[in-house]
Amino acid sequence: MEKSNDNSINLNKYISSTGICSRRDAEKLIIEGKVTINGKPTQLGNRVFEGDIVKINGQPLKQKPKTLYIALNKPVGIVCTTDSKERKNIVKFINHTERLFPIGRLDKPSEGLIFLTNDGDIVNKILRAGNNHQKEYIVTVNKPITEEFIQKMSHGIPILGTITKKCKVEKVNQNTFKIVLTQGLNRQIRRMCQYLNFEVTKLQRTRIMNVSLGTLKVGEWRELTSKEMGIINQMLADSSKTEEVSKDTFKKKFTSPNKKKFHSKKKKKR
Structure with a gap:
């Protein structure tokens, strides 16, 4: 009985796919x-x-592992590192058969949504475009939230030698607020609250870009759907285009024209 071509792949395509x-x-x-x-x-x-076993120069060719994109609801105490010396590192916690690494980080005392993958390309793309995409948090603090607190948090706080970008901050209840960031400074929310003499008692990330925690329980993970990945890839493509346009604008504005003006002035002086 002959094999059906429907269940096969062209040899050259198979080799390149590895x-x-x-x-x-x-x-x-x-x-x-x-x-x-x-x-x-x-x-x-x-x-x-x-x-089938494909060999090149007598050496077996291994098929490239399936690309994985995982959403984890990280518990408090788990560290976003691949360092095997860290007993509570995120990779050991998930204990997946594939080698995964986190995209970005979430502080040890924080919980909530974080992505993990074995696709190095998308890690670089998301981190490079990180300041253009929303991340949403639910934060509980140690004392009642005032209107002044909401206003100051949303309009920018001086931390780490800079002023945080304007962001959306909304009061949820007496001691809890929701905040949507488009930047990721080190321990940003905790530092912002500390500047206003508030202490964070609980911090949970509930959304990254188009992906929300939903019903995912603390410690659980799931693979991102093809629909979610399609939207993420579109967002990343748009970010790349924006980045390219801004670079081109910068070059046109500050390179070629200025050089011409500079040289023409020199010639006039001579």
């Missing part, structure tokens, strides 16, 4: 006779079926 080379380079390897399937020589157009 991340070792491009499809074009994979074709060269096939043409040069360096690739075998189940010990037999291959040619362009061969297909790889589930269970």
Whole structure:
């Protein structure tokens, strides 16, 4: 009985999908006779079926692991690090079979939403665009919240040698408020509250970008849905475009024209 092509993948595509080379380079390897399937020589157009063993120069080719994007409701006390010396590190806590790392961080005494992944590209993209995306927190403090507190928190607080960006702050009850940030300074919310003589007694992150905690209980995690990832990737694409436009504007404004003016002034003086 012949195998169906519906359950197979073109050999050159299979090789490139492992991340070792491009499809074009994979074709060269096939043409040069360096690739075998189940010990037999291959040619362009061969297909790889589930269970087939592909080798290059006699070395088995391992399929790239599935890309994972995980949302965890981090408990208090878990540290957002991959350092194995830290007994309560986040990777040990999840104990996943794949090697994961957190995107950004959430302080040890804080709880709530954090992403983990094995995709290094998206980590860099999210961290690079981090100041353009919303993160929402529910915060409880040690004394009643005043209107003055809300106003000052939302309009900017001087910490760490800068003024925090304007943000949305909303009173939830006597001692609790909701805050939406688009920046991530070290222990930002705790420092902002401390500046106003308030102490944070509980801090929970409830949303990152388009993903909310929802019904996810403390200590539980789930994979992000394809719909959630689609929106995240769109947000990141928009951020990249904005970044490129701002860089181009900067170059046009402060490089070429100024150089021309500078040189023309010099010529006039001569």
